Amino acid sequence: MAVFNDDISINSIIGNGSSIRGDIKINGFMRIDGDLEGNLETTGNVLVGENARIAGNITARSITVGGIIKGNVVAPEQVHLLSSSVVIGDIQTRRFQADENVIVHGHCISLYDETEYESASAEWENIKSISQKAIKVD
Template identity: 40%
Template sequence: MFGKPTSEVRDRSESYISSTLKITGTIYCNGILRIDGTLEGNVEGEGHLIVGRTAHIKGDIRMKSVTNLGTIEGNLFCTDVIELLEGSKLLGDVNLETSRFRIEENVTFSGRSKTNLKTLAKQQ
């Protein structure tokens, strides 16, 4: 707990939910939030969500960007980027305002991916 952080991503985290916590309800965050515990509810805000390897989220996520290393059961709504890193699971749909959707090898993704074409046309 007082040693070196385990990863660069955790270094930048402004808020942290540890693997020993289980939360029920909606979380609002406009900064960088890392979840390593269990959440039964939604995450909303304008920041970046990091879902750690031990995390399990059951609910929808509406954030600027999401990096997933754990398990998400719900839909993602993002305006910047979604990353599904090796070993992660996403059981739900992806709704993007940009075309920045990255999936690494050994990821479980069961759902649909939808990009807002009007937003993409404005970006080009």
């Protein structure tokens, strides 16, 4: 599916047919082929298989998506969306690659320059924070 330039040994796997509910925080490379309902945070790379379904936010160094993610994706190094992928949420990365027929519904920040990326990410986080705390006054 994906080729990463560094160590590709997988530290953790959620296999096809498996289902996990709850947040996960790990070190290293993670592969998901099953279902995850919760947030995932890792210091390494994430590979989301074509049959995977995730309802939660993902924070990783880089991510390759073949399945469905309903949540935000933050992967400063790279985001690669394969042709079978669906992302319903925001994407933040320095390098963005999307194959044909992907579906993305959300806001995308993809700036290679580190200063511009950090500035745009901080600004977007502020906008989201303000809009989530907005109060309707009649």
